[in-house]
Amino acid sequence: xxxxxxxxxxxxxxxxxxxxxxxxxxxxxxxxxxxxxxxxxxxxxxxxxxxxxxxxxxxxxxxxxxxxxxxxxxxxx
Amino acid sequence: xxxxxxxxxxxxxxxxxxxxxxxxxxxxxxxxxxxxxxxxxxxxxxxxxxxxxxxxxxxxxxxxxxxxxxxxxxxxx
Numbered sequence: 001x002x003x004x005x006x007x008x009x010x011x012x013x014x015x016x017x018x019x020x021x022x023x024x025x026x027x028x029x030x031x032x033x034x035x036x037x038x039x040x041x042x043x044x045x046x047x048x049x050x051x052x053x054x055x056x057x058x059x060x061x062x063x064x065x066x067x068x069x070x071x072x073x074x075x076x077x
Numbered sequence: 078x079x080x081x082x083x084x085x086x087x088x089x090x091x092x093x094x095x096x097x098x099x100x101x102x103x104x105x106x107x108x109x110x111x112x113x114x115x116x117x118x119x120x121x122x123x124x125x126x127x128x129x130x131x132x133x134x135x136x137x138x139x140x141x142x143x144x145x146x147x148x149x150x151x152x153x154x
Contacts, residue, residue: 006100018101020137020142021098021142024102024107025101025102026104026105028103029101030101037136063093063097065097065145066144066145067144
């Protein structure tokens with residue numbers, strides 16, 4: 001089981017990506033953690049370290065995938 | 078079973094998104110078709126109609142998700 005972290009900020013683009021992509025991952029292979037960076041600002045450094053520039057973003061398999069564009073990380077600080 | 082279409086152009090960003098995201102979708106729920114728009118230019122209009130502006134992009138659940146940025150659709154014509 002691999003871990004996937006979906007970072008978002010509650011925006012409409014984020015909600016769509018969460019249900020449409022993060023929620024579509026193979027549950028036999030991925031455990032998906034959903035992190036709302038607007039409410040959990042303490043996790044912004046961790047997201048930035050993973051290369052997250054904007055939300056929504058999915059960090060998995062050692063890669064960071066920005067999915068469309070909702071908000072910049074800098075706007076969440 | 079829902080259909081998901083992954084549009085790409087063979088770029089490194091595309092390859093990463095294909096293996097990392099398109100390949101991670103639940104195989105019990107999604108049948109993923111991979112379309113190389115550089116080699117199948119006849120399918121560019123279909124991608125544009127779905128709202129694809131750049132590749133890699135994943136069209137599923139009636140939504141279009143651009144995953145990071147590899148190339149603009151206009152550069153593939």
